[in-house]
Amino acid sequence: MNHDTPSAMPLPTQVRNLVIVLGDQLDAQSSALQDFDVTQDVVWMAEVAEESTHVWSAKQRIVVFLSAMRHFAQDLRAQGLPIVYTQSDDADNQGTLALQLKRAITLLQPVALVLTAPGDWRVLQALRAVAAEHKLPLDLRDDTHFFTTVREFAAHAKGRKQLRLEYWYRALRQKNGILMDGKAPVGGQWNFDADNRESFGKAGPQNVPPPTRFAPDAITQEVIALVNTRFATHPGTLHTFGWPVTRAQALLALNAFIDQRLPLFGQYEDAMWSGEAWLYHSHLSCALNLKLLNPREVVQAAVDAYRAGTAPLAAVEGFIRQILGWREYVRGIYWTQMPGYLERNALDAQAELPAWYWTGETDMACLKDAIHQTLEHGYAHHIQRLMVTGLYALLLGVKPKAVHAWYLSVYVDAVEWVELPNTLGMGQFGDGGLMASKPYVASGKYIQRMSNHCKGCRYDPALSTGATACPYTTLYWDFLMRHETLLKKNPRMAMQLKNLGRLDAAARLAISNQAAAHRLASSAQGKTLP
Ligand SMILES: Cc1cc2nc3c(=O)[nH]c(=O)nc-3n(C[C@H](O)[C@H](O)[C@H](O)COP(=O)(O)OP(=O)(O)OC[C@H]3O[C@@H](n4cnc5c(N)ncnc54)[C@H](O)[C@@H]3O)c2cc1C
């Protein structure tokens, strides 16, 4: 354990609370730190290999966590908080949170453990077990970072046959007085989707502002060197690393987004373009999930831009819906459904994830672009995740757990409470419709409409059979056929099934055969990786 920096406070002789700060809890205002007493409490933080290896974590993701943790610990030390911090490369590092915590308890003999509710069910169980083993009280506190508690979500969900984002989101708008004119939504409507979600048209994106990136400082460089050595075989590269790793940087990124990108956020929320990773998205999910930013300040900044007339209502509402709506909603789903949620597989999907998801070595232009960008930056925007990488896995019939492991590995913003419902529920329909009212399925024509990918692709999104048939289009019809009986029960699938009904028996057979051949070819492509 490391307690050797010059500015470090001496540890109290008798430790009252050992305050656990996890890698995604980097908030000086967190509930765990609220009543911290420097004369009798100690902060405990640990970098452990388990958190980078329980899924095959991408290098960008490991660096963002470790660098942000080290910066946060440095700030706490500067404020005079006693802290024990274990680095990845410390000789006595035990490799797991549980083992490392046990060691700290033995050494420091605290009276109690204090913890803000973690983001992973797995981590909570591990820390609870350590507390029980040592017969120590664990003071588990609500995560006040969020607008809501899990209890509020459970109360909202109770007795409802279906959970829908819209009702939850409206209730939160009202409760928090966000974009409200008295009891009515500002602008007279709750949802401006009809004004949003355009494609870029033939000309493509024009004058997209450069993303707000940060050159690695000495701490980040040290972490990059460490990750390149210890996790050399993990996916992705680090030469482009530029994510915010401090609160000051996160605030700069927030301000730049509000000034430069928010006005066009809604309009191009769903659009994609080859080689354009950043577009008009905020790129703030990582800073939010590490808790460097508070969602209240992010939402308030967007509301202020609307009030100041610098961003239109449709863009501001669309952005706030993601944070106040979706982000709180998926957290509620995760914590009310775990641990069983992880095992759900409503469509009985049993295929393995193609190995090329870890390399991007595919001839499908849209997938190649999304995966390459993901490995390069640890980032892809929502529609790339849902309607390119997610859609292909859903149509192929990949096991939801394998898809989940990929998403949890490759994105800098991936923490299980937010990643799992998005992947298993929204992306793969693994929960059978708890999270989304129908499977998000489409043919290659959707990707053609929302991007320029198909122009540079050897496949044709209009074709479902033949040598140049787009695999999405083939697999889309095949998916509808494979799940026809189940999907017929869902009125929201009526139009898609009506179109399926137009295919005669010969066309159906040809599609099934082509889908089977594609499945074989797809699973054979690429190196075999974990
Ligand atoms: C299969 C799949 C996996 C995903 N995995 C993650 C994940 O691991 N971590 C993560 O934070 N988001 C995840 N998302 C949600 C969303 O794609 C990302 O939050 C978003 O792309 C991050 O980029 P951004 O910050 O530029 O977002 P923007 O497009 O600028 O959106 C603004 C903010 O809204 C929030 N947000 C937007 N959509 C969602 C959503 N569906 N659920 C929760 N919050 C949302 C994020 O905090 C985001 O920063 C996933 C979505 C899908 C379909």
Ligand code: SF4
């Ligand atoms: S043709 Fe199909 S595989 Fe190729 S880019 Fe378009 S949607 Fe993707």
